Every structure is written in structure tokens, then in C-alpha cells.
Amino acid sequence: MKKSLLITIDGPAGSGKTTTSRMLADRLGYRYIDTGALYRSVAVEVQRTGTSPDDDDGLKRLCSTLSIKFVTGEKGLRILSQGSDITDQIRASEISMLASAVSARPVVRKYLLNLQREMGRGKGAVFEGRDMGTVVFPDADVKFFLNAFLKVRARRRYLELASTSSQTLAKVEKDMQRRDENDSSRSLAPLKPARDAIIIDSSELSADKVVERMLSFIEDRLHPSNPDLAK
Ligand code: DC
Numbered sequence: 001m002k003k004s005l006l007i008t009i010d011g012p013a014g015s016g017k018t019t020t021s022r023m024l025a026d027r028l029g030y031r032y033i034d035t036g037a038l039y040r041s042v043a044v045e046v047q048r049t050g051t052s053p054d055d056d057d058g059l060k061r062l063c064s065t066l067s068i069k070f071v072t073g074e075k076g077l078r079i080l081s082q083g084s085d086i087t088d089q090i091r092a093s094e095i096s097m098l099a100s101a102v103s104a105r106p107v108v109r110k111y112l113l114n115l116q117r118e119m120g121r122g123k124g125a126v127f128e129g130r131d132m133g134t135v136v137f138p139d140a141d142v143k144f145f146l147n148a149f150l151k152v153r154a155r156r157r158y159l160e161l162a163s164t165s166s167q168t169l170a171k172v173e174k175d176m177q178r179r180d181e182n183d184s185s186r187s188l189a190p191l192k193p194a195r196d197a198i199i200i201d202s203s204e205l206s207a208d209k210v211v212e213r214m215l216s217f218i219e220d221r222l223h224p225s226n227p228d229l230a231k
Contacts, residue, residue, distance in 0.1 A: 003222060004124035005030075008132035011146035012180050012191060013096075014153025016202040016210060020146065021128040023211045028126070028218075032077070033070065033119055035129035035136075036099070038112050040090035041068045041081045043098035053101045063111035093165065093175065100179045103130075104186040130183055133194035142221050144214060145193035148203040150177060 007030070009021045018034065025032035045051075045066060051058045069080045078087045089095065102108050116136050120127065127136070133143035148156075154173035161167060183191040193199055198217050202210050 004122070005141040005218070005222075006120055006123040006137055007126045007142045007144070007218070008137050008140040008194075008197075009126060009128045009144045009146060010130055010132050010134070010191070010193065010197070011144075012153065012183070013176055014157045015146040015148050016156070016207055017128045017146050019207045020202075020210045020214065021126045023207060024214055025126040027211065027215060029124075031125040033116070033125055033127045034077075035112070035116055035127060035132065037070075037079050037090055038068060038115065039103045039108070040095055040099040041079055041086060042066065042108055042112070043095050043102050044086050044089055045081060046102055047095070047098060053098060053105065056105060056107050059102070059105055060107045063107060066111070068115070091164075093161075093167065096179065097175070100182045104182065104188065106188055109188055130191040131189035133197050134192065135189045138194070142218050143194050143197040144217075145197040145199045146210070147199065147201050150180070152203045 005028075007024065007028075009017050009024070011017045018036075021034070022032050024030075042063070045062060046053055046059070049062060051062050053059070067082055071078050071080055075087075078085050079090065080086070090099075113136060116127070116129075116132075119125070120137060123141075127140075129136070133140055133145070150173065154169065154176050157176060158167070158169045158172040161172065180191070198214075200210055200213060205213075
């Protein structure tokens, strides 16, 4: 696949976005950008500086001092904030909730909107998030929206966390449902599929199958068998 595309993958927690976005980026030789990690990094800084997630002036001041970067090193893709590696810290469960809270604040979204668009320059990237196809990159070349039943998503997240956390499946499911409600009901850039997104339900599909499906949609977009149906 020669042309450099900008591809977006949105969807709720546990829908398989991260695994499939990484695999897809790998198959295409593109950069992979996890925008949830950016919101999580802001949450880590909010916690570290004792900023209240409701204090818009405080959040604005904080954002104006932030420097968040992805780097690829010996340990794979890492995220640095203010020069420190916070890749492991951003996955803590209290950071998940705090990230969901700060992501509803307009000042934080505005700061990250600019950062994400900057990262998207030059294309050749797969962007994973909640509002990639609707707000950040409305003109993306191909947009996917991944979904799966809550029970399936909770089970996936529970198995992922099992080695590092003692949370029960019921607690993981409850937290996930709360976070879904926060992310979908906020007034600014709520989680929802873009009108032109390709919706894939991953409840009964392996990650490999999802990626195969995505690749075939991308191929079709590049070389439509019926050009009248193409974008
Ligand atoms: O994908 P994730 O679970 O790592 O995302 C963490 C939080 O960040 C999630 O609750 C919603 C928010 N988020 C967002 O609002 N917009 C994005 N593009 C990505 C994540």
C-alpha cells in the first residue's frame, strides 16, 4: 500500500482498539498514536500537581506547561511527560477515572486537539481514540468505529489487568460502564461513530480477523471495485 493515509479508529474501552490499531499500523508501516495515552498523561500531571479536575484556570495553566511525547526505545513505544517515562503509571485504575474526568474539560480537549493535529501532519498514521473521526480528523481517509458487548469488553480488560490488579470482574465491568457513560454523554466531543465510519463489532472476532477486515476496507477505498460507491 503506497499512498500515505490517515486512519482513525474510535470506540469504547475494551473494544479492541489498542490491539488492532497497533497491528494495523504495523501491517501498513504507519505510526501508531494512542490518544487515550495523551489524556491519561494529562491526568497523571493533574494528580502530580494536585490540580483539581474541575478547576479550568488551573487546568489551563497546567496544559500551558506540558510537554508530552511518544518515543520508541528499547522497551518499545513509551510516553514521556516533562521528560519522565510515565508509560506504566498511566494504566493505573485511578488514572483511568481521572482521565475520563479531565477529558470532559474543554481546556484539556483544546490543548490535545492541537497536539494531535500536529502529530497527524504528514499522515501515514493510525490514530486511536474516541473523537478521532468526528472532531480531530473529520477528513481522515478511512474511519473505523470498533464496538463489542459490555460483558465481552469487561472480560477482556479483566484478563489484561489480572496480573497487576486484584479487581473482580464485576468491579471492572461496573467501572467500564461508568466510564462509557461519562465518555458518551459529555457535551464536548462525545464518544460516537462518525457518519462515514465503518462500524465493526468485535464481540465474536479475533484481533487478526478485525485487522483483516480493516485492511480489506482500506484496499477497497484505495482501489474501489465500484468507483461510484467510493468516497
Ligand atoms: O482509550 P483510553 O481508555 O486509554 O482513554 C482514557 C480516557 O481518555 C477515556 O476515558 C476517554 C478519554 N479519551 C477521550 O476523551 N478522547 C480520546 N480521543 C481518547 C481518550
